[in-house]
Amino acid sequence: MAKLYFRYGAMNSGKSTALLQAAYNYEERGQTVLLAKPEIDTKEADRISSRLGVTRPVDFLVRPEDDIRAIFAQHRARVHAEAESTLVPENRDVACLMIDEAQFLTREQVDDLLRIVVLDGVPVLAYGIRTDFQTHAFPGSRRLMELAHSLEELKTICRCGRKALFNARLVGGRFVFNGDQVAIDELSSERVTYESMCAECYLRESGGLLG
Template sequence: MAKLHFRYAAMNAGKSTALLQVAHNYDSLGKRMMLVKPSVDLKGGDRIVSRLGVERPVDFLWADGEPLNVTKADYDVILVDEAQFLSPRQANDLLDVAVRVGVTVIAYGLRTDFRGDSFPGAARLLTVAHEIEEIRTLCACGSKATMNLRSINGVPVFAGDQVAIDDGSVQYESVCAACHQRFREEAGASWD
């Protein structure tokens, strides 16, 4: 039976690298796959880009409201990068592809944003996915990183648009909850 898998992590944990490795494995087995990313993800244009320098073109840049036309005859697996940027409707569509169409879906993404809030797509995937797997990474302090810290020109920020793609002035790092809270307090930011 096909399943919907959601593999999540903090920033810089290697999610895109893991997806590209899975794609390589399916390729080596001669399996048919579709690589997808939300059209709102502007990083890399029409490519899945790993910070390690590995990249691959996507087959489908998926806009919210656009159908995901998939049949069992066409694909063995669908791999989705940056799944946090999906809408809840798109997450439901992925579940439908796994359950109704019978094609395995493996989605990779962040669980939370820099403020510690859920991304709507990730929240829905955490709710409906058959299997959920955390990809672990470390904070600079050595603890398990579970949060994302956004800095603009080197200064941690806790307010602003949920989505801000790296452009040189915006940086992200994975941090543990304790370090995230410490940076939050130093910035005078509250959870409100």
């Protein structure tokens, strides 16, 4: 039976690397996968990029207003048509849909991921972070935690060596604890970056605040 998987972790826990490895594993066995990510993640534009230097273009980007199940159906039909034209019957369907930065999906889009799994019979692997820089759950992550058949934490460590839980935001190298929920880490004079931290180190930097 197809399942909805949510693989989550703090920043730098290897989520994109794990996704790209999973895609490679499917394709090495002659199976077809579709890759997608929310358009709001402007870093690397239409590509998924791991911190190890591996990159790959997505099959489609998802905007907040998009019907993700309808878009998936269009790409699935394309896969069917290409398989028929090349007479490769074993590749005539999508073996898996993989979503990077799934925390940026809307609640409704996550609901449709479950429909893709249950009604369309295609497994979905969603990768993302659980909470924002103020320790609040992203809407997409919250819904995935509620609906996913399988939850898997991808672990990383804090600067102190403890397990990292939270994602602290820095602007121009200074920790900040107020602002918009989404700020993509891009190069600029006031560059936004993130650091994975354990609870103890996060509370030390925030002065005891938790959002």
